Amino acid sequence: LIETKAAPAMEAARERYQRVLRDYGNYPLTKGPVLVKNLMRGNRGVPGGMTDTSFVHPYKGVQFNGDLACDEAVERAEIPEAIFWYMMVEQLPSLDDLQAFKSDLNARLEVPGYAWDTLNALPVSTHPMTQLQTVTNALEGEAKFRDAYLDGAASGEYWKLMLDDGLNQIAWQHQVAAAIYRRIFGDGKRVEPNPAHDWSEQFVHMSGAEDPSGHLTAYMRVYFISHADHEATNASANTGAIVNSTLATIASTLSATYNALSGPRHGMANQESLMLIERVLDQYGGVPTEAQVTEFIDNLLDSGGVLPGFGHAQLRDTDIRFVVLTNYLATIAEVAEKNDIIRCMRLIADVAPGVLAKRPKIANPHQNIDFGSGAVLSALGLPQRNFYTVLFCISRMWGVIAQAVRARGEGKPIMRPISLTTAMVEEAATGG
Ligand code: NMX
Numbered sequence: 288l289i290e291t292k293a294a295p296a297m298e299a300a301r302e303r304y305q306r307v308l309r310d311y312g313n314y315p316l317t318k319g320p321v322l323v324k325n326l327m328r329g330n331r332g333v334p335g336g337m338t339d340t341s342f343v344h345p346y347k348g349v350q351f352n353g354d355l356a357c358d359e360a361v362e363r364a365e366i367p368e369a370i371f372w373y374m375m376v377e378q379l380p381s382l383d384d385l386q387a388f389k390s391d392l393n394a395r396l397e398v399p400g401y402a403w404d405t406l407n408a409l410p411v412s413t414h415p416m417t418q419l420q421t422v423t424n425a426l427e428g429e430a431k432f433r434d435a436y437l438d439g440a441a442s443g444e445y446w447k448l449m450l451d452d453g454l455n456q457i458a459w460q461h462q463v464a465a466a467i468y469r470r471i472f473g474d475g476k477r478v479e480p481n482p483a484h485d486w487s488e489q490f491v492h493m494s495g496a497e498d499p500s501g502h503l504t505a506y507m508r509v510y511f512i513s514h515a516d517h518e519a520t521n522a523s524a525n526t527g528a529i530v531n532s533t534l535a536t537i538a539s540t541l542s543a544t545y546n547a548l549s550g551p552r553h554g555m556a557n558q559e560s561l562m563l564i565e566r567v568l569d570q571y572g573g574v575p576t577e578a579q580v581t582e583f584i585d586n587l588l589d590s591g592g593v594l595p596g597f598g599h600a601q602l603r604d605t606d607i608r609f610v611v612l613t614n615y616l617a618t619i620a621e622v623a624e625k626n627d628i629i630r631c632m633r634l635i636a637d638v639a640p641g642v643l644a645k646r647p648k649i650a651n652p653h654q655n656i657d658f659g660s661g662a663v664l665s666a667l668g669l670p671q672r673n674f675y676t677v678l679f680c681i682s683r684m685w686g687v688i689a690q691a692v693r694a695r696g697e698g699k700p701i702m703r704p705i706s707l708t709t710a711m712v713e714e715a716a717t718g719g
């Protein structure tokens with residue numbers, strides 16, 4: 288059903304993409320030239336990608352399809368399935384649409400057996416991220432796109448094939464993640480998905496986490512939506528887009544995306560943030576004073592360390608997603624007030640921006656999504672921090688699949704900017 292519903296949006300997107308390219312191809316996009324420092328500082332400020340699934344405003348944060356802010360998205364879409372629909376169909380789904388989408392995903396729930404064999408071949412001690420990347424890459428064998436491409440499928444069909452493969456991955460990824468969780472932190476036995484549940488509920492159910500109040504499930508819905516997309520040029524989505532632009536499969540695209548997320552400057556900052564909070568609690572024998580937090584951060588920065596969960600390459604204010612995720616604590620206020628990790632997280636969140644702002648080189652001293660996401664998870668009974676980036680991955684999956692399907696629908700080419708040598712940069716600057 289989603290393919291039929293998305294078809295008009297895809298057709299319009301393709302027409303628009305080709306028309307904009309034809310009509311405005313020679314229009315200069317930046318007001319001034321690209322400077323040497325733009326290139327040498329990670330292409331900061333240079334348009335490096337294009338997607339309609341979301342835009343990141345430096346102060347307001349993520350806006351799905353360019354108009355649905357994160358807090359509104361959580362309120363109006365409620366579940367990540369609906370956000371995916373929004374990115375694909377350009378309208379929020381009706382209840383009937385959602386029901387049909389859920390049935391479609393349920394019909395795809397059977398994970399190929401060799402995925403479990405691949406998982407079980409890895410030592411349990413392998414980092415959860417490596418387990419996820421490996422199994423995801425192995426599932427490449429299921430790609431219908433690959434076979435159809437080899438059989439000469441027309442390029443106008445690519446997006447449909449990618450969507451079909453993408454829907455399979457959506458139906459499998461939370462199962463793989465839950466199996467990894469149970470393998471490392473549980474009794475190792477997989478729990479079958481319950482088709483009556485939505486995707487987030489299924490994840491919590493399969494992970495075996497205790498959730499009698501339903502708070503963890505409700506938070507996971509907010510979590511998955513909040514992490515689902517962050518325009519085209521964050522490191523993970525960009526990596527996925529490059530890989531997909533080669534016409535590699537959705538499985539390879541996701542696996543590459545996950546590899547990019549595994550670094551501490553990106554997705555692994557959520558694991559590092561909770562580690563840091565625990566370190567502070569440990570060092571001061573409990574929740575510290577403001578002065579102690581200042582001292583801790585100053586010492587960390589003076590020794591060349593980085594404060595995880597703060598700063599951003601694009602945002603210039605507190606990440607709206609940090610606000611949305613930590614606002615969830617209001618629903619468990621009594622527990623949260625007594626929880627040292629939450630109290631310490633809140634204290635650092637209040638104090639750190641002022642301390643970081645005193646270091647002029649730091650462009651954004653504010654909290655990003657990763658500083659709060661894990662602390663809330665730990666308060667809700669999921670304290671296994673080296674699993675947190677897996678949760679980021681299976682959230683980002685939604686946006687990366689939507690971006691890839693749309694890109695193939697629009698007929699985007701392979702991504703391949705030019706590269707310069709240092710001598711060329713020097714010559715360009717000195718007129719040599
Ligand atoms: N703690 C210490 N130093 C920082 C921080 C921070 N939180 N943020 C930036 N800086 C430093 C940065 O390392 C750089 O130093 P140097 O020139 O010596 O290499 C300098 O300030 C200028 O960096 P910016 O231009 O402010 O930031 P940039 O755009 O290069 O990097 C991040 C953005 C997110 C990589 C950076 O802020 C950071 O490392 N933050 C901590 C890790 C983190 O929370 N990452 C998650 C981001 C969100 N996500 O989910 O991916």
Ligand code: MLT
Binds near residue numbers: 516521600
């Ligand atoms: C993300 O969600 O991808 C991160 O905030 C990083 C980014 O946008 O650069």
